[in-house]
Amino acid sequence: MRAVSPVALLLALLLLTGCAGFGQRDPLQVDLVGMEPIHGEGMEMRFNLKLRVQNPNESAIHYSGIALELDLNDLPLASGVSSQDGTVEGFGEKLIEVPVTISAFSVLRQTWNLAGGSPIQNVPYALRGKLGGGFWGTRRFSDAGVLSIPEPIDTP
Template sequence: MGRYRELVLRGGLILVLLALGACASLFGQRDPLRINLVGLEPAAGQGMEARFTVKLRVQNPNDQVIDYNGIALDLSVNGQPLASGVSDASGQVPRFGEKVISVPVSISAFSAIRQAWGLSGGPPRQGMPYEISGKLAGGLFGTVRFNDKGVLNWPEPVARP
């Protein structure tokens, strides 16, 4: 009876290892999404908060469609948190395709004051660094995290004749 039990345990172990291998191939490595900030539009706010709609261009360089059913993001400027937002929007980013997703964000009065204080040293600086981080929710194994960094350049003032 001991030999039978050992055979069943080894067979079970082999089945578990095969199942884990199948799961790994099912949820294989994906290339990271490419996220670009493409718009920032004012929205109605309440009290001392400012509201904006952030527009993100999400590019999927993978051979699989990315399904999502929610998005969360944080926006930092000059290394300081500025805005955060969530949306229960759902949809798909096609394989080797792209989609623009809108997310409402809030800027607290404290965050706005902190940013203004940082800029109070003179005229607006060119090249203010920003960072966006967040996630596209897609269920237990489908959540995709993203991060994008860039520089905000203000338009040059128009010279008056």
């Protein structure tokens, strides 16, 4: 039986230690902070979503592309992609703009759901996406909550 050299053992130990600590990063905080209408085709609606991406980690995040999906009332509403690239510095933040599309079918689904008697005061939403970063660097994010729409005020 062959003996393992100390150098090979040390390299294997360093490799295992490095891989174990590689995935220990805090999740990104992504908030929708703005929405502007942009030109669409036919019956689609398009918006430029503005996302504030906060990186609570020491190391910078380099990304090349972003993709996202937005659900409203547990139904798909919008999706979008952008090939822009950039960096979110460690313990920093960046505003990223992503064009999204709302298809006519998405609007019909939402309308049909609301016409079915679903309450309109508290509407659940979910935002999911990823910042592309290659094989090891892709960072996924999500946010969910409830949109509280105030009831109309009765005027005398």
